Amino acid sequence: MPTIVEPARETRIEGVYDVLVAGGGTAGVIAAIAAARNGASVLLLERGGFLGGHLATQLLEHSVGWFDAAGEPTVGGLANILVERLKQDAGSPGHVRDDTGYTKVRLPLEHEIFKSTITQWVTDEGVDFLTQTMAVGMQGDDQQHYVIVENKSGRQAFAAGAIIDATGDADLCSLSGCDFLNDGGAETQPVSLLFKLGGVNHSKLLDYVEAHADSFKLGVEAKALRGEPYVNLWGFGDLLQRGYAEGRLSLERNELHYAGHVRTNEAVINVTRFAADATNAKELSKAEFVLRKQILEFARFFREMVPGCEDSFLAATASCVGVRESRRIRGVTILTDADVRAGRSRTDGIARGGFPIDSHDPKGKGMDGTEHVPRGYDIPFGALVPDRGPNIIVAGRCISAERKALASARITGTCMAMGQAAGTAAALSARTGTPVRSLKVSELQSLLRAQGAIIGT
Ligand SMILES: Cc1cc2nc3c(=O)[nH]c(=O)nc-3n(C[C@H](O)[C@H](O)[C@H](O)COP(=O)(O)OP(=O)(O)OC[C@H]3O[C@@H](n4cnc5c(N)ncnc54)[C@H](O)[C@@H]3O)c2cc1C
Known part of the structure; x- marks a missing residue:
């Protein structure tokens, strides 16, 4: 492929910080x-x-x-403060029952309020x-790092003693030449675009669920879904198969996720999918096209085939392609499949997980694996630190x-x-001048415990 040589340029250092975080996700x-x-x-940033x-x-x-299979909390500290702030802003009811039985509880939220x-x-x-x-x-050296950004003001640099890469795709690690267990595309879960339906008649929809309970994964009796402000459904396989057989749907699926908000007659639908390398702009753009086409088909499918959704309409769509998996760094330590399956405790844990192994098949009709994790497992500090x-x-x-x-x-x-652990470690590193890789895990753990985080023994 032909290339050009860009001229060298001087970039203004717009600010100096102890810690710079790239990526404003959770x-x-x-x-x-x-x-x-x-x-x-x-x-x-x-x-x-x-x-x-x-x-x-x-x-x-x-x-x-937020909880493991036994109902023990795995997440505390700052995340709990977020829940309280959301409740105060009417952005979430707090944790509610998971009707599918996949997990014990889930935290519905109002996306627009969450942003504010x-x-x-x-x-x-x-x-x-x-x-x-x-x-x-x-760029930079051991003492000072410079992150270069582009925005409406042009190209700028910011200096920081410690950097947190929370871009989901490990963009800064990639730009810094770190090693990866997987560098993007190969064997990743599919990308998706969720969408929201308005105008759903939940009473009628629940009549259908009660009459076809076998088509759903239910953790409670179907009639127990009545009267609840939030309804979580996993299924609709019969209708999806029929919709595909009749040529209404171009994507063959044997299940979908439906999160209904009864008061507002809305539901978020998780069903679209496409296999793509989320670190490749061309593939992401192709995904945008394919997934948006799927959304229109599924919105029509709901109107034409799902009882209670006859008057539904497409109320909102995700604002960019959703990525389940892309780059995974090669860290000082690797959290292994066996660690998670066994609910392994360890002395270098700085956060805990406990959600089932939830793996979507990039090309098939459903999941390529759901496995319950028997109890919470520790995430080692070294899994956050590039080797x-x-x-x-x-x-x-x-x-x-x-x-x-x-x-x-x-x-x-x-x-x-993990965010709480990374932020605390970066602050400690910047304050003491110790590289994160050389921090004493026990010191970090003490700080995290004192600030409400849940970590292993
Ligand atoms: C379709 C789908 C459904 C899911 N369903 C659920 C669910 O129901 N419940 C659940 O808990 N999880 C769910 N997940 C998983 C969950 O959404 C993600 O794994 C989680 O949000 C990851 O958090 P994160 O902070 O690592 O990354 P993200 O949430 O992706 O945040 C990364 C942020 O970094 C920004 N960013 C990226 N690159 C740069 C850059 N170079 N410079 C500056 N900013 C950058 C991005 O814009 C983004 O805001 C789902 C994921 C998908 C794709």
């Missing part, structure tokens, strides 16, 4: 607040127009991963943030984990717990 927002609470000056990451952009059905709640929260905590700002470069590279720590779905392990740990509750 992991990044909590990481920024954790770093600020531990005394660091913090800059949070987000390429999108608002904070919140997938939870906001994808209109996610709910935040999950977290923006107010990071501001209250003294975190500086820049939206519509993409981190595009990284080589600058003073950088990751949080969220790009950690050093084997594939099935990540299929559990990628969930937003767990990402928040």
Whole structure:
């Protein structure tokens, strides 16, 4: 492929911070607040127009991963403060029963309120943030790092002692030459676009569910869904198969996820999918096209085939393609599939997970694996620290984990717990001048425990 040589240029250093966080999703927002609470000056960069990451952009059905299969909490500290702030802003009822029985509870939220709640929260905590700002470069030495960004003001640099990569795709690690267990495309879960239906008659829909209970994974009696403000359904296989056989749907699926909000007659639908490398712009653009076509087909499918949805309409769609899995760094330690399956406790844990292994098949009709995890497992500090590279720590779905392990740990509750650990570690590193890789895990654990985080023994 032909190339051009760009001229060298001088880039202004617009600010100097103790800690810089790239990526304002669930992991990044909590990481920024954790770093600020531990005394660091913090800059949070987000390429999108608002904070919140997938939870906001994808209109996610709910935040999950807060409790293990035994009902023991796996996430505490700052994430619990978020729940309280959301409740105060009428942005969430708090944890409610998971009707599917997949997990014990789930946290529904109002996406528009969530965006405002977290923006107010990071501001209250003294975190500086820049939206519509993409981190595009990284350079520096052991003492000082410079992150180069592009936004409406042009190209700028920011200096920081410690960097947190919470971009989901480990963009800064990639720009810094870190090693990866998987560098993007090969064997990743599919991308999706969630959408929201308005105008649903839940009473009529629940008549259908009661009459066809075998078509749903239910953790409660179908009639127990009545009278609840939130309804979570996993199924609709019969109708989906018929819709595909009759040529109404181009995508063959044997199940979908439906998160209904009874008061507003709305539901978030998780059903579209496409196999794509989320680090490749061309593939993401193709995904945008294919998934939006699928959304129109499924919206019509609901109107024409699903009882209670005859008058439904497409109320909203996710604002960008949703990515379940892309780069996974090679860290000092790897969270293994066996660790997660066994619910392994360890002495170097800095966060806990407990969500089932939730793996979507990129090309097939459903999941290529759901496995219950018997009890919570510890996420080792070394899974957040690249095995080589600058003073950088990751949080969220790009950690050093084997594939099935990540299929559990990628969930937003767990990402928040990792965010608190990464933010606290980065602040400690900046304050003491110790690279994150050389921090004493026991010191970090003491700080985390004192600040309400749930970590192993
Ligand atoms: C379709 C789908 C359904 C899901 N359903 C659920 C669910 O129901 N419940 C649940 O808990 N989890 C669910 N998940 C998983 C969950 O959404 C993600 O794994 C989780 O949000 C990851 O959090 P994160 O903070 O690591 O990344 P993200 O939420 O992706 O946040 C990363 C942020 O970094 C920004 N960013 C990226 N690159 C750059 C850059 N170079 N510079 C600046 N900013 C950058 C992005 O814009 C984004 O805001 C789902 C995921 C998908 C795709």
